[in-house]
Amino acid sequence: MIKKIVFTSICLIIVFSLLLSGCAQSSAPVEPKTEAEQPQAEEPSDKPVTLRVWTHQNDAFNEGYQMIADAYMAENPNVTINFETFDYDTYIQTLQTSLPAGTEADILQMFGSWVCSYASGGNLAETPPSVFSLEQAMSDVYSAQIAGYICEEKLFGVPQEFNIEYGAALVNTRLAEKAGISDISSGWADWDAFIADAKKLAVTQDGVMTRSGYNYTGSDGTAATFYSLILQYGGQYLTDDGFKVNTSEGKKALELMKRFVDEGLNDPLLFNDEQNWVGDSFFEETSAIGLVGPWVIPEYSTDFKDVLEHTQYINLPSISTDPVFIASSGWGLTVSANSPNQEVAWDFVSFATLNSAQSIKWNLASGTLPALKANATGASKEQLIAEFPYFEPFLNILEFGAHEGQFPDRDLVWYEITYPRILDFLQGNTSLDETLETIEREVSETF
Amino acid sequence: METPHPTNKIALPDFLSRLAHGRDSAQRIFILVTVIPLILYMAFWTLFPMVWGLALAFFDYSSRRAGGAFLGLGAENPFIGLQNFIDMFNFQPDAPLQVRQFHSSLKTTLLFAFLVLPLNLSITLPLSVLIENTHERLKGVFRTFFFLPVLAPSVGVAIMWGYIYHPQRGLLNGIRTLIGGKLVATNWIGDTSLFFLGIPVALLAIIFAYLWQDLGYNLVIFIAALQNIPESIKDAARIDGVNRWQMFRHITLPLLKPTILLTSVFTMISSFQVFDIIQVITSGRPDDNVRVLVYDIFENAFRYQRMGWASAVSVVLFILVLAISIIQTRLLKTEWEY
Numbered sequence: 001m002i003k004k005i006v007f008t009s010i011c012l013i014i015v016f017s018l019l020l021s022g023c024a025q026s027s028a029p030v031e032p033k034t035e036a037e038q039p040q041a042e043e044p045s046d047k048p049v050t051l052r053v054w055t056h057q058n059d060a061f062n063e064g065y066q067m068i069a070d071a072y073m074a075e076n077p078n079v080t081i082n083f084e085t086f087d088y089d090t091y092i093q094t095l096q097t098s099l100p101a102g103t104e105a106d107i108l109q110m111f112g113s114w115v116c117s118y119a120s121g122g123n124l125a126e127t128p129p130s131v132f133s134l135e136q137a138m139s140d141v142y143s144a145q146i147a148g149y150i151c152e153e154k155l156f157g158v159p160q161e162f163n164i165e166y167g168a169a170l171v172n173t174r175l176a177e178k179a180g181i182s183d184i185s186s187g188w189a190d191w192d193a194f195i196a197d198a199k200k201l202a203v204t205q206d207g208v209m210t211r212s213g214y215n216y217t218g219s220d221g222t223a224a225t226f227y228s229l230i231l232q233y234g235g236q237y238l239t240d241d242g243f244k245v246n247t248s249e250g251k252k253a254l255e256l257m258k259r260f261v262d263e264g265l266n267d268p269l270l271f272n273d274e275q276n277w278v279g280d281s282f283f284e285e286t287s288a289i290g291l292v293g294p295w296v297i298p299e300y301s302t303d304f305k306d307v308l309e310h311t312q313y314i315n316l317p318s319i320s321t322d323p324v325f326i327a328s329s330g331w332g333l334t335v336s337a338n339s340p341n342q343e344v345a346w347d348f349v350s351f352a353t354l355n356s357a358q359s360i361k362w363n364l365a366s367g368t369l370p371a372l373k374a375n376a377t378g379a380s381k382e383q384l385i386a387e388f389p390y391f392e393p394f395l396n397i398l399e400f401g402a403h404e405g406q407f408p409d410r411d412l413v414w415y416e417i418t419y420p421r422i423l424d425f426l427q428g429n430t431s432l433d434e435t436l437e438t439i440e441r442e443v444s445e446t447f
Numbered sequence: 448m449e450t451p452h453p454t455n456k457i458a459l460p461d462f463l464s465r466l467a468h469g470r471d472s473a474q475r476i477f478i479l480v481t482v483i484p485l486i487l488y489m490a491f492w493t494l495f496p497m498v499w500g501l502a503l504a505f506f507d508y509s510s511r512r513a514g515g516a517f518l519g520l521g522a523e524n525p526f527i528g529l530q531n532f533i534d535m536f537n538f539q540p541d542a543p544l545q546v547r548q549f550h551s552s553l554k555t556t557l558l559f560a561f562l563v564l565p566l567n568l569s570i571t572l573p574l575s576v577l578i579e580n581t582h583e584r585l586k587g588v589f590r591t592f593f594f595l596p597v598l599a600p601s602v603g604v605a606i607m608w609g610y611i612y613h614p615q616r617g618l619l620n621g622i623r624t625l626i627g628g629k630l631v632a633t634n635w636i637g638d639t640s641l642f643f644l645g646i647p648v649a650l651l652a653i654i655f656a657y658l659w660q661d662l663g664y665n666l667v668i669f670i671a672a673l674q675n676i677p678e679s680i681k682d683a684a685r686i687d688g689v690n691r692w693q694m695f696r697h698i699t700l701p702l703l704k705p706t707i708l709l710t711s712v713f714t715m716i717s718s719f720q721v722f723d724i725i726q727v728i729t730s731g732r733p734d735d736n737v738r739v740l741v742y743d744i745f746e747n748a749f750r751y752q753r754m755g756w757a758s759a760v761s762v763v764l765f766i767l768v769l770a771i772s773i774i775q776t777r778l779l780k781t782e783w784e785y
Binding site for chain 1: 510511512519541543544613614615629630631632634636637638639640729749750751752
């Protein structure tokens with residue numbers, strides 16, 4: 001009998017647990033909430049409000065956020081802003097589990113490529129037109145950056161940075177001078193000139209590459225180079241017929257990338273994401289030219305001051321007349337659909353992203369380029385270059401940035417398919433045709 | 448006074464009434480008070496996740512998508528029955544990426560577990576006998592020496608071995624360079640073209656690091672088992688004139704059979720669950736050569752939010768571990784004790 005009672009109790013407990021969990025998930029949205037359904041924020045008042053903000057761990061980014069929050073709190077003494085930070089992988093997992101459960105913070109730092117996957121689940125609040133209308137956003141923000149924040153013709157959040165991983169590369173001018181290249185700062189007219197210089201910068205001992213002439217085989221650099229070159233050769237990888245890279249432009253792009261290896265600029269076996277990652281490798285001077293965005297500068301500025309003094313960004317040559325490149329929609333701020341403090345949250349988001357002085361302050365602190373066109377042109381551009389000279393070559397090409405396109409899972413496409421398949425090819429393990437076929441098939445499967 | 452014995456036909460009110468009265472009521476209440484919290488704990492933290500995990504395996508579930516009202520199931524997270532399991536049997540070269548990654552993960556996991564087990568036992572068993580035969584004062588030193596890596600955090604161990612295997616700055620290549628007088632930069636972890644006896648060198652490198660950390664467990668268990676073998680049996684064997692090898696082969700080894708079973712099952716289970724060392728050293732790359740099932744589950748579930756698929760892979764892993772544990776138990780079962 002006792003067995004029976006214990007068994008019955010366990011069954012009841014399981015059912016009860018399921019019901020409890022069901023209750024906990026009752027906020028899991030079925031449809032994106034309309035403005036009317038979203039928790040109505042109270043009118044701004046002097047009532048104390050505490051905003052929780054989630055960001056990923058990046059000291060430079062978070063210093064920038066703290067500066068803005070301090071300025072906002074000084075203007076709004078009734079508002080307290082608390083930051084909660086997570087390391088990158090944990091942040092992705094936390095967002096994925098907390099948003100459906102409705103336990104997230106009021107404001108969420110979000111990478112543009114992720115926005116629509118959360119917005120479609122009804123977890124993010126639509127940007128109120130009074131803060132930033134869709135029309136304003138499309139005209140004021142670079143198209144490559146706003147694209148990720150527009151989901152089914154609705155705007156969710158506001159981007160803060162122009163995420164760029166192609167177009168200009170880090171160059172160690174001291175190593176260039178030692179290699180006898182005196183005019184490297186003037187740039188390269190074409191890829192032949194680039195290859196000639198990078199070849200001089202590569203160092204090989206006993207058949208082992210000890211310094212890469214051009215380290216472009218990080219995961220972001222590899223994917224960004226491949227897709228940007230397809231555009232520069234006049235192709236498109238997202239077509240009406242689906243995802244297509246097994247094309248003449250795709251072949252040319254891979255051939256050029258392989259040429260960098262064959263000409264001895266880089267050894268992809270020793271320089272990749274897992275070994276000698278481009279940021280580490282450049283500042284440790286085991287790479288003379290490195291393909292990575294300017295956000296690395298604040299990351300390494302404390303420990304590698306000496307290298308930084310001889311570091312310069314220089315534009316890469318372009319196949320096409322216009323130096324077109326692809327870019328992901330970068331980091332920005334979004335507001336949770338479950339936030340009870342939406343009005344205050346949007347007020348802070350507006351202050352941080354649309355207030356020119358504040359958003360520039362954040363860009364300078366984080367080493368990221370502005371998403372707002374106004375902040376990247378005219379007097380703002382001059383201010384940015386004066387305070388952060390590394391921006392200059394990027395600011396000249398931002399208008400040529402094209403959005404990478406809407407993928408159901410962009411990280412999967414970049415990091416699990418494009419990067420490993422191309423790296424395999426560059427390491428000599430697969431053929432060019434096989435690589436293009438595999439990328440095309442595997443990416444197509446994700447749609 | 449007759450002791451009340453619960454019968455199969457007793458009604459709940461009667462049972463509750465008997466709980467409160469009678470000679471054994473205090474004992475029964477004590478049992479219930481101590482057992483119920485444990486059952487509740489188990490139900491909430493173990494049973495529910497298990498049932499939930501099993502249920503998800505039959506759904507195309509992603510917490511990113513808007514599901515139905517009940518636990519987010521249904522709607523955009525539809526019930527798909529056995530489809531996840533059917534997909535696992537798609538061995539076509541153009542099978543979806545997640546299926547091919549599952550196949551390579553399964554192969555790598557089996558290879559890892561079936562290499563680790565014999566290697567571990569073939570090192571720890573003789574080593575424990577050697578340590579047991581050393582001077583009494585040295586035994587403690589050796590035990591501590593070999594057990595220390597077990598106490599080290601796995602992530603720290605993985606980072607350390609990552610440095611050892613680094614192509615340019617690594618200790619291993621450094622020693623080879625020193626000996627050969629020529630710069631060597633073998634990429635032990637990243638070179639997918641390196642194989643030894645058909646096994647990826649990257650996997651062997653991981654196994655070596657894993658063994659280094661894991662040996663201490665089995666070693667300590669074997670030493671404890673060796674100390675429990677009655678001296679009288681050994682004395683009897685000595686009187687019969689057995690030499691050291693015969694003693695080990697015919698006395699020690701058979702008597703250690705239950706311990707070998709225990710360590711085999713534990714080692715096999717922990718090998719199937721290997722994750723942290725692979726995550727830190729390789730991130731599952733290169734070319735999925737070192738991608739194991741737990742890493743595959745982690746990536747699918749938490750990186751790409753394919754919870755349904757990840758749950759189905761978890762079910763396969765569970766069945767695999769259960770089956771292998773049962774087989775091991777049957778094969779190494781003994782009918783006697785000493």
